[in-house]
Amino acid sequence: MKYNNPVIKGFHPDPSVCKVGEDFYLVTSSFEYFPGIPIFHSRDLVNWEQIGHVLTRESQLPLKRVHSYTTSQGIYAPTIRHHDGRFYVIAMNVSNHKTFYVWSDQPNGPWSEPIIVEGLAGFDPSLFFDKDGKVYLTAGAFPGFGPEGIIQAELDIESGQLITESKFIWKGTGGSSPEGPHLYKINDWYYLLVAEGGTEYGHMVTVARSKNPYGPFESNPHNPILSNRSTKLPIQATGHADIVQACDGSWWSVFLGFRPVKSTKVHHLGRETNLAPVEWSEDNWPIIGNNGRAEIQHNGKSLPLGEPIPWQGKEEFDDESLTSVWNFYRNPQKGSWSLTIKQGSLTLYGQSSTLNDYESPAFVGRRQQHFNCEISTLMEFSPKEEGEEAGLTVFMNENHHYEVAKTMKQGKSIILFRRCVGSLWKVENETEYDESIVVFTIKATETDFTFSYTKTNGELEVIGSGETSLLSTQVAGGFTGLYFGLYATGNGKVSTSPAHFEYFHYLPGDE
Template sequence: MKYTNPIISGFHPDPSICKVAEDYYLVTSSFEYFPGIPLFHSTDLVNWNQIGHVLTRESQLPLTREHSFVPSQGIYAPTIRHHNGRFYVITTNITIRKSFYVWADNPEGPWSEPIFLEGLMGYDPSLFFDEDGKVYLTYASFPGIGPEGILQTEIDIESGKILSESQLIWEGTGGCSPEGPHLYRVNDWYYLMIAEGGTENGHMVTISKSKNPYGPFESNPYNPILSNRSTKLPIQATGHADLVQATDGSWWAVFLGIRPVKSTKLHHLGRETNLAPVQWSEQGWPVIGSNGRADVIYDTKSKLLNNRIPWEEKEDFNNVSLSPVWNFYRNPPLGSWSLTDKPGFLTLYGQPCTLNDTESPIFVGRRQQHFNCDVSTLLNFTPSEDGEEAGLAVFMNENYHYEIAKTVRQGKSLILFRRRIGSMLKVEKEIEVDQQTVVFKLKSTDKSFTFSFLTAAGEEEVIGVGETSFLSTQIAGGFTGIYFALYATGNGKSSTTPAHFDYFNYISNDESEGRSKL
């Protein structure tokens, strides 16, 4: 049966996976989005359902920036493992430069408060539970602090106390940024798999093995075991993998990859989660995908896999909580949003912070997961003070975004289209309207975003177009992907008028893409 990569589209990088009985659980990086660490469940490795987030409280995930000039802080590269009936997720919060893990008896939570790894000078931590009861903590060293490479120590899993001095166990094969380590035991061998080459087009997966968890580790002579570098394959920058063995004994790898816009090297959807089969050579080395290359379509005889279905999402905000696809940008201010103040609507209370600031804007967004898609939302909003604003944004980070919004200036009710491209901020167009309720629409293709609204007469009027290239990772920087966001702001002061969003519709127009469904 055939399946198509990515298995989880849009900004879902650094996937880590574990298997419990007949179920699979997967987590990915979330950076500065809250709640943090999206958590997925599957029974067949291809069709994934997001069941929540691991970090749902500000006490678990503080995101107030100490260094405001650095984009994409927050959660880097979580690893999920299951041992003795308990789930563990370990990660690094770059915002506070601390590594920690949390645990839960059930994946749906509640997850514990963070157990910090005091004194650990590294990132991308991973846990390995050995057969003799020892627990190994494997991680990448911070650049410029000590030896560059993969270090390892032992910890007490109950307290988080580090039990031994960290040892450098492998420097990799010579590629830059050796990181994302995972330690496995297969038969009598310990395998250490890492990412190298940086998380750009030179990204790759390499592996080594040893009879001892501290090495010395023998490098696979056929490294890298996964890389699409220097090819024209549709998926690029493949790396940061994790291995899992299925119930039928087959092996698989989940890994990140990007899909550049055709005829360019630019990408804006973010690094996505992909899946490839793993074969073992006679020499005892894993081979990922098609002899180390990652394809879009795989034809496998495994009974685990099912087809995918078309994607159409309609959020009516009728529940008392947001569905798991929604995020805030950093920790939302208390009382800044509600699903109950006006039942059936998402209500946002604009604050002084704007989308251009490094604080926490009043922002509720979800990932863009398809190049070609249509988005629409109905806004009920009658601003009374100059500067009060609410609308729909296409957002990469505070320095790169487009938005269509409703506002008021000198008593005039306006709909505007704005671009923020680095240091260039410009309102491209304003149209005076006399509507309390307005429908905003967005049409996305691989090259552009087209913004429009419905007039009082029900006619669609285009107000602006923005290129996807300006919001690409190569231009905007950072490690995330595009979000479609509903937002409100007072532009330097608190709004006196709440913004009410009645619905949010998202329809994919990519014929080859679908939505995973259990």
């Protein structure tokens, strides 16, 4: 029986997986979105259900920017492991340059406060629990702190203190940016799995092995063991992998990859989570996928493939908390949102910050996970002060987003469509609109977004459109994917008028 990739669509990069009994748990990077580190559960490695987030409190995930050298900060490359009845997730928060781990007795939490690891000159940390009781922390070496490659040290898992100094253990195969390492003990060998080539079209997975956890490591003569570079396969930039053994003894790999828009080399959904089988050669080297290639469709072999998780595209905001598909952009400001002020609605109070700022805006969004889809929301909003604004956005980062919104301009209530692409910022269209209720709609195809609004009498008006390519990673930079977001702003001051969003509908189309 066959299955299709990606197994988790949309912006879900750097997957890491562990097995507990017959259950699998997976985490991915979340960068500057809060809550952080989405966690998923599966019984078959193909059908994944999000069961929450690992980092749900600001004390676990402070996202205030302390520098601005990249548009994607926050959580990079978490690793999940299970040992002696306890789950551990280790990661780096680039916003404060801290490497840390948290633990929990249950995968759905609550998770502990962060245990900070001091003195590690590395990134993309991973944990390995050896049978002799030693715990190894493996990471990519920070550029400028020595040779490029992989470092490792022993860790006291109770205190977070490094027991030994970091030791350089492998330089990789010569590809750029060796990163995302994972150490495993399989039979008599320690295997070191590494991502190389940068997280673009040259991305790949390489492996080395040794009889000792510190090496010397022997490089697989057939590296890379996974890469779709120099092909026209639908999934590109495959890499940053983790491997796991299923109950039947078969081996599998989760890894990131993106789907470029057909006939182009750009992508906007972000790097997604994919799955491929792992075979072992006669001389005990792993091979991922179809002889090192990742396909859109692979044979599930003996996996006990179950029914797909039902798509949850209709949000009525009736519960006391947001479901796990929703995120804020950075830590939400106090008083900026509520599910109780108006029953059955998400209420946003515009803050002084806008979608263009490095502070946290009043923003609640979910990932775009399909090229073709339709998004709609009913908003009740009566701006009273100049500049008060609320609406629906397609958001990549502060410098790249489109929105359809209602605002107050020169004493008049208007609906506008605006595009922000780098330093180019323009209101493309605006029209007077005096009613308090409006339905905003976005129709997405692989190449374009079309923005509309519907009046209370049911009349629909198209107000603008924008190319998906101008919000792509290749144009916007960073490491995330697109979000559909509900937002509000006072454009320099806190709004006096709340925006109530009664529902949010996400209807996937054909892929």
